[in-house]
Amino acid sequence: MxxxxxxxxxxxxxxAASASPLVRRLSDEVQFRYRRRRRRRxxxxxxxxxxxxxxxFVTFVVxxxxxxxxxxxxxxxxxxxxxxxxxxxVCYGSILYWAFARKPSLPALPAKTVSVAQLxxxxxxxxxxxxxxxxxxxxxxxxxIAIRLEQLAPQVQNLTADRPGAAELKRLLAEELPELVRxxxxxxxxxxxxxxxxxxxxxxxxxxxxxxxxxxxxxxxEQLAADDLRALATHQRYLDLKYKRDDELK
Amino acid sequence: MANEPELVLTPxxxxxxxxxxxxxxxxxxxxxxxxxxxxxxxxFIGELLDLDANSPEFGKRAELLMRLGQREIAxxxxxxxxxxxxxxxxxASESSVGADLTELRRTVESLDPxxxxxxxxxxxxxxxxxxxxxxxxxxxxYTSAQSHISSILARLASGKDELxxxxxxxxxxxxxxxxxxxxLEQMIHVSKALDAGLEAKAMDLESxxxxxxxxxxxxxxxxxxxxxxxxxxxxxVTVQGYLALDLVxxxxxxxxxxxxxxxxxxxxxxxxAVTVAQAMTNQRLVLNQITALNTTTANIIESTxxxxxxxxxxxxxxxxxxxxxxxxxxxxxxxxxxxxxxxxTFKSQALVSMKTTVxxxxxxxxxxxxxxxxxxxxxxxxxxxAADPFRLTD
Numbered sequence: 001m002x003x004x005x006x007x008x009x010x011x012x013x014x015x016a017a018s019a020s021p022l023v024r025r026l027s028d029e030v031q032f033r034y035r036r037r038r039r040r041r042x043x044x045x046x047x048x049x050x051x052x053x054x055x056x057f058v059t060f061v062v063x064x065x066x067x068x069x070x071x072x073x074x075x076x077x078x079x080x081x082x083x084x085x086x087x088x089x090v091c092y093g094s095i096l097y098w099a100f101a102r103k104p105s106l107p108a109l110p111a112k113t114v115s116v117a118q119l120x121x122x123x124x125x126x127x128x129x130x131x132x133x134x135x136x137x138x139x140x141x142x143x144x145i146a147i148r149l150e151q152l153a154p155q156v157q158n159l160t161a162d163r164p165g166a167a168e169l170k171r172l173l174a175e176e177l178p179e180l181v182r183x184x185x186x187x188x189x190x191x192x193x194x195x196x197x198x199x200x201x202x203x204x205x206x207x208x209x210x211x212x213x214x215x216x217x218x219x220x221x222e223q224l225a226a227d228d229l230r231a232l233a234t235h236q237r238y239l240d241l242k243y244k245r246d247d248e249l250k
Numbered sequence: 251m252a253n254e255p256e257l258v259l260t261p262x263x264x265x266x267x268x269x270x271x272x273x274x275x276x277x278x279x280x281x282x283x284x285x286x287x288x289x290x291x292x293x294f295i296g297e298l299l300d301l302d303a304n305s306p307e308f309g310k311r312a313e314l315l316m317r318l319g320q321r322e323i324a325x326x327x328x329x330x331x332x333x334x335x336x337x338x339x340x341x342a343s344e345s346s347v348g349a350d351l352t353e354l355r356r357t358v359e360s361l362d363p364x365x366x367x368x369x370x371x372x373x374x375x376x377x378x379x380x381x382x383x384x385x386x387x388x389x390x391x392y393t394s395a396q397s398h399i400s401s402i403l404a405r406l407a408s409g410k411d412e413l414x415x416x417x418x419x420x421x422x423x424x425x426x427x428x429x430x431x432x433x434l435e436q437m438i439h440v441s442k443a444l445d446a447g448l449e450a451k452a453m454d455l456e457s458x459x460x461x462x463x464x465x466x467x468x469x470x471x472x473x474x475x476x477x478x479x480x481x482x483x484x485x486x487v488t489v490q491g492y493l494a495l496d497l498v499x500x501x502x503x504x505x506x507x508x509x510x511x512x513x514x515x516x517x518x519x520x521x522x523a524v525t526v527a528q529a530m531t532n533q534r535l536v537l538n539q540i541t542a543l544n545t546t547t548a549n550i551i552e553s554t555x556x557x558x559x560x561x562x563x564x565x566x567x568x569x570x571x572x573x574x575x576x577x578x579x580x581x582x583x584x585x586x587x588x589x590x591x592x593x594x595t596f597k598s599q600a601l602v603s604m605k606t607t608v609x610x611x612x613x614x615x616x617x618x619x620x621x622x623x624x625x626x627x628x629x630x631x632x633x634x635x636a637a638d639p640f641r642l643t644d
Contacts, residue, residue: 230423234418234421235418237418240418241417
């Protein structure tokens with residue numbers, strides 16, 4: 001599928017983004033929300049589709065098999081007449097329950113064993129699931145972290161564990177961030193807004209901690225991109241030195 | 251050719267160790283930055299002294315000083331590995347260019363008319379019977395050597411590109427180092443201002459509140475001085491690395507000049523040979539590969555084309571007018587040797603100064619690593635804390 005051409009609005013946004021970092025950040029956020037909404041919608045649609053398919057499958061299995069049972073084991077009369085729709089409805093019910101009413105089980109913590117390349121996506125998913133248990137004040141920071149994780153994902157695709165920054169990233173995303181969130185969730189709900197020893201409230205501590213992690217992810221991102229940035233800058237300079245004649249080289 | 255200026259390649263002097271106390275002030279700070287930093291220092295001292303010396307907040311604020319410039323130091327230290335690698339790598343790459351130059355020399359020597367005896371003497375079979383023509387044989391040897399020479403020249407041109415890339419990388423690295431030094435300088439300014447401010451306040455407090463004065467001296471002032479020391483050490487290493495990179499760059503520029511000149515003189519000698527062959531034996535010496543090299547390489551090798559253009563006319567004139575055109579050819583070969591000797595001398599001298607620089611630098615980097623390790627240890631005592639209050643820009 002070819003890439004969708006940019007709309008005029010997106011072009012305008014991109015143009016504005018190149019002018020100001022604030023606009024770029026806002027545009028990133030808008031795009032992020034848009035993508036996230038689309039992802040959720042897609043997830044819901046997928047659930048509908050899967051439930052529908054399963055129900056169809058059940059229908060086509062149960063009814064013929066009842067008929068077959070009638071032929072093979074002899075007719076069951078009223079018993080069978082009641083049993084067939086009953087089985088069908090029980091199946092439908094459990095499928096619908098599985099698809100919509102069941103609370104999705106919490107995904108496991110981002111594992112320490114997972115490769116660095118998958119870590120941002122996994123942490124992002126995990127954090128997304130934790131979101132509804134976290135206070136409103138933290139939502140902005142969570143958004144910001146999610147955006148950074150999304151941007152980080154392609155950057156770490158080819159990152160091996162022995163590269164500098166890889167271990168640091170792993171510790172931050174697989175240990176330090178989950179520990180902060182879990183630490184907050186362990187605090188009883190009533191105490192979450194009570195200041196500790198006259199200091200910060202747990203809620204505030206969570207927000208501050210998330211802010212620090214957010215910044216650190218940004219810093220790591222820059223650090224990981226540093227090699228590529230340097231390579232590009234070097235090449236540009238090389239072209240300058242080689243082909244621009246009136247240079248200091250002369 | 252005779253009026254061609256002699257090639258002089260000057261190796262830059264080695265970079266000496268930079269003393270920490272002399273490291274500061276090399277990177278100037280703007281007045282606006284200084285006053286902004288001073289304002290922050292005053293604010294910090296004021297806030298610190300408003301607190302009760304026994305309160306945990308006082309301890310927390312004072313500990314902030316323990317991490318003063320921590321990120322700046324780590325950043326600059328992260329680059330120290332890279333600038334140490336550079337000169338070492340440069341020494342290695344010089345040897346690859348060196349190998350090509352040696353090979354060129356060997357090939358050129360085999361063509362040198364000075365080493366072929368008297369080319370004009372008649373060639374005799376078994377020393378008695380006249381047989382063939384020495385001069386003709388001599389010029390024939392060019393045809394077989396030309397592909398070899400052109401491949402060496404192409405390798406030299408790409409070696410020169412490597413040196414150029416190296417210099418581009420150094421430029422980028424120096425830019426990053428300069429930025430790192432600016433941030434270090436800011437932090438040094440902050441620590442000095444803190445040192446002076448805290449000392450003065452402790453003095454004032456001495457009679458009013460001796461306990462607080464003691465607390466200020468033993469925590470805040472102590473940490474500040476420790477950090478100032480670390481910052482100055484790191485600054486010294488960074489400055490030294492910055493200068494060492496410049497040395498590598500200058501070396502590369504000189505070496506490129508040498509390589510260029512070696513290529514030019516070689517090509518020019520071959521052209522002379524073509525002309526001389528035409529004049530003396532009426533032999534059409536076809537050095538297609540070299541001629542092709544002229545048109546393509548001349549664009550790459552700077553100044554080659556201009557020099558050659560100027561020389562070709564001259565060679566024609568000389569070869570036609572001079573009674574002994576072979577002398578012209580011999581002079582052309584002399585030019586090649588001179589260039590190569592100049593490069594050899596340069597390389598041996600440059601190697602010495604590069605080694606001195608690398609040794610001095612690695613000593614200092616090693617020393618500074620001790621400080622960094624301590625700074626890292628201090629950082630781990632107090633993980634995850636508010637951002638540095640003195641950092642101007644991120």
